[in-house]
Amino acid sequence: MSATPPPPALKRLPPGVLAAVGWAAGLLFTLLLRVRLPGQPSADVPVGVFFVRWDGITILALSTLLALGGCVLLARRPLPAVALLLAAATGASFPLGVGEIPLAQFLAVDVALYTVAATRPSRTGTGALLLSLGTLGGYLGTRLLLGWAVGTTAEVAVALTAVIAWLLGRSAHQSRSHAAQARDQVAERAVTAERLRIAREMHDMVAHSIGIVALQAGAARRVIDTQPDRAREALTEVEKASRETLAGLRRMLGALRQADAAGSGRPAHLPEMPGLADLDRLAEATTAAGVPVRVRTVGEPRQLPPEIDLSAFRIVQEAVTNVVRHAGEASCEVTVFHGADLVTVTVEDDGPGPRAGVRTPGSGLGLAGMRERVTLLHGEFTAGPRPGGGFRVHARLPVPTGVHVP
Secondary structure, eight states, X not given: OOOSOOOOHHHHSOHHHXXXXXXXXXXXXXXXXXXXXXXXXXXXXXXXXXXXXXXXXHHHHHHHHHHHXXXXXXXXXXXXXXXXXHHHHHHHHGGGTOSSOOXXXXXXXXXXXXXXXXXXXXXXXXXXXXXXXXXXXXXXXXXXXXXXXOOHHHHHHHHHHHHHHHHXXXXXXXXXXXXXXXXXXXXXXXXXXXXXXXXXXXXXXXXXXXXXHHHHHHHHHHHTTTOHHHHHHHHHHHHHHHHHHHHHHHHHHHHHHHHHHHTOOOXXXXXXXXXXXXXXXXXXXXXXXXXXXXXXEESOOOOOOHHHHHHHHHHXXXXXXXXXXXXXXXXEEEEEEEOSSEEEEEEEEOSOOOOTXXXXXXXXXXXHHHXXXXXXXXXXXXXXXXXXXXXXXXXXXXXXXXXXXX
């Protein structure tokens, strides 16, 4: 079920209906001005003879038909619709015996101007405004040429309402355009962030597996002539690690393809990711590759938010991968501490330490990726050589309190 609230009732009405309401309100107001209401000694505007004759009523009826036709066309053909509404407003002014097109007869045109400016390109909205102002100017000019009375001041006020309606419509159009651009940018940033996350997961998974494969392949190469059984075991582990890596890559690529095929622009959902509960399996695989790994847990383990659980596992995995690649003949100890509002992971090895050609702490994609994960979770990260030899990676991840863990 969508969480977006429905639009207000007025915004759900078609623009033609709103313009028709404006025309009906204008006719009603015109009638009320010419009727003596309770408490008034007389009507505000005298009733002209032409207004109550059959020809005056006929012109009002024909003008109403023109206005309704313009309301019907407003959504599909805005400029012809505005032209019909202007013709209706001009025609309805003749039976009233006035020297200008009254504001009441121009309400429907104002609604149309707002609608066209708010929903159509700028060129169409500007054309509708110029057509309206030109009609008002032509109406006054015609009466002046014929020597009839002219209500110039009232007509200027009507023109101002037309300009204001157009400006309000343009403002609504620009606001919607800006909101759409902002939504597109947010969606684009979300997709980019998700793809970066997928790339980071793929890097961590593949880097660890390739490190294990390289170690096992090297061991097999060294003992293939003297200890063929041991070489066969190492090659079996190489095959197993390679198949697991390929399966993981297929799952991730499958998630990406499904999201692209859907065409929704939403981020892809990755398959289930590992967590700290999988550290024993990671330690077994790395130990089988020739680098002993021991996992020690301090404190009472508890269920963590998925992003913290995954990040803690990936940090350990990347640190162990670095031990496999760079520490040489070394063993590794992983310590996981569960506190009241935090979880820390520490990976220490007893290898010979940095050598020439080995990346220094803080450089390289591995350490940079670990630091990025910790920074995104507002934690603390340190990595560097140990005083007695070896290398140490330490990450402190705060665990928000009161957060529901699915």
